[in-house]
Amino acid sequence: MYSCNKDENTDNKISNNLSVKSSSTFTVVVEQNITYCQGLKHQTINSASYSTMDLKLDVYKPMNNANKRPAIVLIHGGGFSGGDKSDINIVNLANYFASRGWVAFSINYRLQGDKGTIPTQWIQYAQNNVALIDQSQFMAMYPAHRDAKAAIRWLTANADSYNIDTNYITVGGGSAGAFIAVTLGITNLTDFTNEIPLTTDPSLSTTHLNQTYSIKTILDFWGSGLAVSATNDIYGLQRFDNSDPPIMIAHGTQDATVPYTSATELRDIYISTGAKYKLYPLINRGHAAWDAIVEGKTLEQLSFDFIVEQQKLIVE
Numbered sequence: 001m002y003s004c005n006k007d008e009n010t011d012n013k014i015s016n017n018l019s020v021k022s023s024s025t026f027t028v029v030v031e032q033n034i035t036y037c038q039g040l041k042h043q044t045i046n047s048a049s050y051s052t053m054d055l056k057l058d059v060y061k062p063m064n065n066a067n068k069r070p071a072i073v074l075i076h077g078g079g080f081s082g083g084d085k086s087d088i089n090i091v092n093l094a095n096y097f098a099s100r101g102w103v104a105f106s107i108n109y110r111l112q113g114d115k116g117t118i119p120t121q122w123i124q125y126a127q128n129n130v131a132l133i134d135q136s137q138f139m140a141m142y143p144a145h146r147d148a149k150a151a152i153r154w155l156t157a158n159a160d161s162y163n164i165d166t167n168y169i170t171v172g173g174g175s176a177g178a179f180i181a182v183t184l185g186i187t188n189l190t191d192f193t194n195e196i197p198l199t200t201d202p203s204l205s206t207t208h209l210n211q212t213y214s215i216k217t218i219l220d221f222w223g224s225g226l227a228v229s230a231t232n233d234i235y236g237l238q239r240f241d242n243s244d245p246p247i248m249i250a251h252g253t254q255d256a257t258v259p260y261t262s263a264t265e266l267r268d269i270y271i272s273t274g275a276k277y278k279l280y281p282l283i284n285r286g287h288a289a290w291d292a293i294v295e296g297k298t299l300e301q302l303s304f305d306f307i308v309e310q311q312k313l314i315v316e
Contacts, residue, residue, distance in 0.1 A: 020101035026062035036154035060098035070168035077175030109147035116143025150207035178223020224262035246276035252285035
C-alpha cells in the first residue's frame with residue numbers, strides 16, 4: 001500500500017549527500033520557546049468550552065555553519081501525562097547532534113491534562129478495547145501525535161531559515177516520545193490530522209497543512225508501534241509496509257514500563273515487510289536506560305552511526 005509521506009525512491013531523491021562531523025565541532029546556538037502551532041485545550045473531553053494554547057519547540061543549531069544541514073526532531077517521554085522539551089536526556093541528544101552539524105529540535109505537545117480534541121472513533125475504540133485505567137492515557141495519544149506532526153510541517157515550512165535539507169529528517173524519542181516518533185515515520189501525512197475537521201478544531205489552520213514531509217530514519221528508545229497499530233485497527237488501514245523508514249530500536253530487556261516485547265513485535269513487523277531495522281537489546285536494563293553501553297558505544301554514538309549509514313551522510 002502506498003503511503004503518501006513515504007518516498008519509494010529515496011536514493012534517487014537524495015542527490016548531494018550532506019556532511020557531518022565525527023566529533024563535537026560546532027558551538028551550539030539555542031533558540032527557545034518558538035511557537036510552531038496552536039491546539040485546543042478542553043475543560044472536559046471534547047467539551048464546547050475550550051481555550052487555545054500555543055505549542056512550542058526549541059531549536060539547537062550549529063553556529064556559523066552556512067552549509068545545508070540534516071535535521072533531527074527529538075520528542076520527550078512522560079507517559080503522555082508529563083514531561084517537557086527541556087528533558088535533560090533530550091537536551092543532551094540535541095546538543096550532541098547539533099555540535100556535529102545537525103539542526104536539532106526538541107518539541108512540546110499536548111498532554112493528558114490538556115484534554116486535546118479527540119476523534120469520536122478514538123474514544124469509542126478506547127472504551128471498547130482499552131482497560132479503563134488506561135483509557136485517558138490512550139486518548140491523550142491522539143492530540144500528542146497531531147501536534148508532533150504539526151511540528152514536522154513547521155520544520156519544512158521554515159527549512160530555509162535554518163538551512164535544512166528536508167531530504168534528511170530523523171525523528172526520535174524516549175518512551176512516549178518514541179511512540180510518537182515511530183508513528184511520525186510510518187503513518188501517512190494526513191493521519192492524525194484529517195480525522196477532525198477545521199470546523200471542529202479551528203486551531204488546525206495554524207499547523208501548516210499545506211506542507212509535506214518525508215521521514216528518513218527513526219530512533220526508538222524503549223517505545224512501541226502501538227499508535228500505528230491503533231490507527232490501523234480504528235480506521236481499517238495498513239500503514240506498515242516496506243517503504244517504512246529505517247528504524248533503530250534500543251530497549252531494556254527488563255523494562256517494566258514498556259515491555260521488551262514491544263521492541264520485538266515492532267522488529268517482527270519490520271521483518272515481515274522487509275523494511276530496514278536495527279534492534280539493540282539493552283540486556284538486564286529497565287526503562288529509560290539512557291546511559292546504556294552497547295558494543296562499547298553509547299546510545300548517542302549508536303544513533304549517529306545508524307543515521308549516517310542509512311542516510312549515506314559524509315562524515316568528516
